[in-house]
Amino acid sequence: MSIEQQLIERLHTLNPTHLDVVNESSGHGGYYPGKExxxxxxxxxxxxxxxxxxxxxxxxxxxxxxxxxPSKIHALAIHAFVQDEWQGQDTSSPECAHAPKQ
Structure with missing residues (x-):
């Protein structure tokens, strides 16, 4: 099972009404295909x-x-809300200073 799938499975224990898990590894230094x-x-x-x-x-x-x-998830950005707080929230991530150059 991938790390992303494990993360989703474990977060379901918090009974979310909305859950969005995004693998942002490709935007960080040292990325290679499949990195999590x-x-x-x-x-x-x-x-x-x-x-x-x-x-x-x-x-x-x-x-x-x-x-x-260190051998699994290096960084986890968390945006945690109750239902009446989360609509319209900006949850975008900043660019990584060590992101691969295009």
Whole structure:
């Protein structure tokens, strides 16, 4: 099972009403086809209700567990919302300074 599939499976434990997992590895230095090292997650769950941003991130980290290790996921951008917060949010990622040059 790919790292991306494992990440999706583990994040489903947070009962998301919306989940978007994007492999952004190709935009970072050292990329090669098939590399899975940099991800962005947009997750909407009522489990985040009443929690500060850092607490939401802690829940995501707990769900992801050992996937956040140097040999697996190097970077994880987290956008965690409750339903009434997430519409219209800009979740775009900045360019990496070490991105492969075109």
């Amino acid at each position: 090292s940099h991800f962005k997650v947009v997750i909407v769950s009522e489990q985040f209700a009443g929690l500060r941003l850092v607490q939401r991130h802690q829940q995501v980290y707990a769900a992801v567990g050992d996937l956040l290790s």
